Amino acid sequence: MTESPALPALWPAPIASGAVDATVTVPGSKSVTNRGLVLAALSSEPGWLRRPLRSRDTLLMAEALRTMGVGIEETPCSNAATSPSVAPVDGGEAWRVIPAGLHGPATVDVGNAGTVMRFLPPVAALATGPIRFDGDPRSYERPLGGVINALRALGARIDDGERGALPMTVYGTGALDGGPVRIDASSSSQFVSALLLSAPRFNQGVEVRHVGAALPSLPHIRMTVDMLRSVGAQVDTPEAGGEPNVWRVTPGALLGRDLVVEPDLSNAQPFLAAALVTGGRVTIPDWPEHTTQPGDALREIFTEMGGSCELTEHGLTFTGSGRIHGIDVDLSEVGELTPGIAAVAALADSPSTLRGVAHLRLHETDRLAALTKEINELGGDVTETEDGLHIRPRALHGGIFHTYEDHRLATAAAVIGLAVKGVQVENVATTGKTLPDFPSMWETMLSPAATPARRG
Template sequence: MTEHTESADRWPAPYASAPVDATVTVPGSKSVTNRGLVLAALSADPGWLRRPLRSRDTLLMAAALRALGAHIEEGVGPDGTGEFWRVIPTGLHGPATVDVGNAGTVMRFLPPVATLADGPVRFDGDPRSYERPLHGVIDGLRALGARIDDGRRGALPMTVQGSGSLDGGTVEIDASSSSQFVSALLLSGPRFNQGVEVRHTGATLPSVPHIRMTIEMLRRAGAKVDAPEDGGEPHVWRVTPGALLGRDLTVEPDLSNAQPFLAAALVTGGRVTIRDWPEHTVQPGDALREIFTEMGGSWVRDERGLTFTGGGRIQGIDVDLSDVGELTPGIAAVAALADGESVLRGVGHLRLHETDRLAALTREINGLGGDVTETDDGLRIRPRPLHGGDFHTYDDHRLATAGAVLGLAVEGVRVENIATTGKTLPGFPELWAGMLGEQQVGDERVEERA
């Protein structure tokens, strides 16, 4: 686990002295924004992304695509609201240098794109990015004919020797540590000479909904994709070669980043409305509705969005989070405040995320008086009275928001480096303060769904 920073930066997490009652506008989805940028840069004609997320991860993606030759214009709609990015593909070229920061989507989605550039593309990033697994992408691209110089580490830093094209074809990879390995090859697959057939050989496959998101967005851009859910072979995906079409895409709110606000309703016994919650979505964060209902709340979706109401007590949960691992830190924080034991399963791969999230959650919640133990594939959390103290984040945005959730119910929690939330949720402290200070006066309640 990456050691925490001994920094004087400690954010006093606000304590909720009363149930929250607020409406929150969550910025756009990082996962949709970064996939949309890649597909637009690979398209045959210009495309638009409306209401994109502007965060560290997405700005790194935009900067990387610009370095590879894409022209990305930024602007605001004619009514003064609604930011947009217009992506004009102008051909991919090198030499270029890509800074991935610690963004999994950048470090994994762009090496396949770089094989299509005419010249070498060097990839580098934050120190933690050197520790994150990349072997599935590197080995897969080599099998498809790419030249990659990585010192045989299977990790960053590395250089992709772009030749302007890639043969493509059938490739076997082990994506047990990240579904992004599959998405990375599929996103560029239409531009490979033979397309691509990706066969996952590992024993497990985390975050399958993110692969479904990739497939849906590919199809919207005109690609032909055969997937297991279409009746095909399990863990086999095929993308036919062909031109991608520029699209006008409006980015949904990031439902995973809605998690701390929904958790606030559950933890305080209050009510929070997330504006513009989509009726149909492939975002993994949509699972929060049912998970937090099982933990004691209720929800309703109407024309305003999704309203979640806490029930006054938090119940423990036994849940398999293998498809929605990114939600684990926030669920663990809520579980630490529950009145019964929780078991979070299927998330052993989180040891390889921005930090070792399982070790970090165990250390930090226990540091506040909790009782968390690691299992082979997750966490066991037993309720204990918690006390204030420092909650370290290890430069991990989801650890930071988990600390904020704990602070609602525990006085004196100080979250280290709350600014790390800017990775995917810019302005989080202001959004959090706004939620706690906002009262919805005269707002009629609607019938809730338990």
């Protein structure tokens, strides 16, 4: 991948000169890529990830697994042999994952990636030797105690200085007993996914029982379960008639597989929002007909806010009507979409209430406080509630939109900048966490030559 040019500290968000009409190819899903890497690393045979997302979070995951002994080779898809049972995939990268004996000593840099800091401690417990986890300053503040306490209950030895957070060291012994464990995952569904992903390698598997308030982001747990089953794991879930808030994984070998990573539907959000804000049209190729990605909810949410969509074999085409309506919506299962929805709601013709997302205070930054402050400093009227935001649209003006090193704050600012002249996005480079080259993708979408003309 070629190195992107340096981005300015304050990026002038382009204002739309008219209705957008573009096709935007969105890179692979971060959630699928990082889950796929973990499962491939724990499998009994090599596997492929095709069209993986190559971003800061996924490169941190790949490098962390390499430090523990896993082989990960990168090659163009065209040079990669394809499994006879999987249709060939043209273009893009492919990562060959070669499982090996997990071992330390090693140091894992988690950056500020929730999937890395939470999915890999159970993997480290299966290694031999000490694995130290460290990361960005914000990573020290993000919830991790649920994973640490659960691993200890399952037989792991962890030194976290009694902080329940990073930095910490996992002293792996090459195996973990596993068995039943109670966990409060109300602050992050990743606590549950972290235990489930490694559970087939635990001696007794695992029975994870959530005992706290309502779980956020349930689609991500469903994604974990589906991906486990796809590599041969036996998983019992509440949706399959099991006990509520209980997931059971049976011990057993995982199969190497050939996984084609879906486009990241949550990262498609700002581009779909552009169609809504400008009254234009955007097509996202390869949008899956069936998926566990939370971003699929955008079809319904943005339609209710004033657009329409059509899903065909070629992808999803979303068309704005030229008007944006406010919305009252529970986003508890799709909280990561909140910043982009808030940005659109700030430009709507009626108020919006976004509910069920108190857990966003514990994400890359306190997203609720950040959205309230930044939109209001552009002249908006946003009030933080106990579990979300209330947004009353007002005429906005230009100014600096701070991102707090949060990729979704940066893309939300770009959406507002489509309709508000003079918005400057501080540290737009933070979008590289999950969406490399976002600024150039954004400017290309807005270019009159973005796609061949389709009207007339």
